[in-house]
Amino acid sequence: MTQSKVKEYFTIPNLMGYFRILLVPIFLRLFVKSEHTAGYNVYYWLMLVTIGVSGLTDFFDGRVARKFNQVTDWGKMLDPIADKITIGAIIVALAIKYPIVLAMVALYIVKEGYMSIVGMILLKKGQKIEGAMWYGKVCTFATYVIIIALLVFKEIPQMWVDILVFVNMAVMLFTFIMYIPYHVKKFKEAKSE
Numbered sequence: 001m002t003q004s005k006v007k008e009y010f011t012i013p014n015l016m017g018y019f020r021i022l023l024v025p026i027f028l029r030l031f032v033k034s035e036h037t038a039g040y041n042v043y044y045w046l047m048l049v050t051i052g053v054s055g056l057t058d059f060f061d062g063r064v065a066r067k068f069n070q071v072t073d074w075g076k077m078l079d080p081i082a083d084k085i086t087i088g089a090i091i092v093a094l095a096i097k098y099p100i101v102l103a104m105v106a107l108y109i110v111k112e113g114y115m116s117i118v119g120m121i122l123l124k125k126g127q128k129i130e131g132a133m134w135y136g137k138v139c140t141f142a143t144y145v146i147i148i149a150l151l152v153f154k155e156i157p158q159m160w161v162d163i164l165v166f167v168n169m170a171v172m173l174f175t176f177i178m179y180i181p182y183h184v185k186k187f188k189e190a191k192s193e
Contacts, residue, residue: 014061020086021082032093035096087147088105088112115179122187139172142168146164
């Protein structure tokens with residue numbers, strides 16, 4: 001592997017992204033163990049710590065990249081991939097416990113599938129992909145808050161589960177709709193070049 005490839009793929013922020021992906025199976029194992037053990041058990045607390053560590057690395061990777069001039073094209077793709085894998089695993093796990101979350105899983109798959117496909121097409125057309133727009137960041141933040149609420153409050157009443165899921169779906173739908181004109185603009189730019 002050449003020195004430039006090492007710099008592209010193995011920066012500190014990118015290593016943080018890889019680490020987040022490696023935390024996913026650990027989270028899933030702890031989630032299953034905590035659900036099969038009564039009350040707020042050691043698996044439950046370790047699961048929350050795992051999610052907390054994942055969230056902190058997500059929070060800091062971009063800041064580290066910018067501060068130490070380690071922003072890479074691979075990192076711009078890796079960070080949202082790590083987000084999608086992490087959030088996807090968590091909401092699938094929650095869907096096992098709360099079947100209403102399946103609706104959120106379906107919308108998440110449609111939204112993220114659209115974003116991934118359009119992003120790849122735009123990259124092939126030579127368009128530079130910017131980081132997440134403000135509404136994408138709001139959606140990620142809202143999803144994390146709602147996921148954490150569903151994880152932290154182990155015996156939350158179903159009415160609150162329904163409310164949280166519908167609020168999150170509304171934010172996801174808003175974000176999905178907001179990205180469409182942005183992508184149309186990027187396709188027009190690609191066509192005019």
